[in-house]
Amino acid sequence: MFFSCKPAEMANLMEDEVFMAFTTYAAIVILKMMLMAPLTAYYRITRGSYANEEDVSRKSAEEKKKLLKAHPDVERARRCHQNDLENVIPFMLIGLLYALTGPELSAALLHFRLFAGCRIFHTISYITVLPQPSRGLSWILGMLVTFSMAYRVLSTVLLL
Structure with a gap:
């Protein structure tokens, strides 16, 4: 039943x-993750912080030096996006x-809601620079939720 679904079962x-x-x-979490790219681009444009030479190819050499630099807001958004991928x-x-x-539906909803809430709070705490351990706790709780689901999967279908 686990992997052999017929059309009627689908x-x-x-x-x-x-x-x-x-x-x-x-x-929800995929859309949140996808929104990090436009947010990073917004920070790049508004903070004048570009990572690639081609992004500023039409600028003068002096302007390029000013624009090809890191900015903390851009780096936070970029790292937050990377963390989402992970x-x-x-x-x-x-x-x-x-x-x-x-x-059970109630257990599944608890897992899914906790994870989504943790990822949204993680992003808010990353972007608005909330003090630790807010970001760390939201990351840990999200990971624990995923591990809990993995435990259920393994304990239900483990065939070694």
Whole structure:
């Protein structure tokens, strides 16, 4: 049942509340992750901080020297986006497998909501520079949620 879904079973999967909850929260964290690129671009433009020579190719040599520099706001947004990639992708893969194990809806919603909330709070704490341990705690809780789902997957389908 775990990986061999027939078309009729796929239709049932699309009606499964846990699977629908997963797709909802997966879409939320993916959209949040995708919005980090335009935010980084916004910071690059408004802070005059570019990383690549081609970004300032039409500028004079003096202007290029001023613009080809790092800025803390740009670096925070860029690192936040990198952190999203390192956390959202594992959540997506583990979360999908978790949803397929047939967990209780309430447990699944708790996992999905906690993870999405942690990622949103992590971004807010990163971008607005909230003091630690706010960002660290949100990262740890998000990782624990993913590990909890992974434990459920392994304990449900472990075939060694």
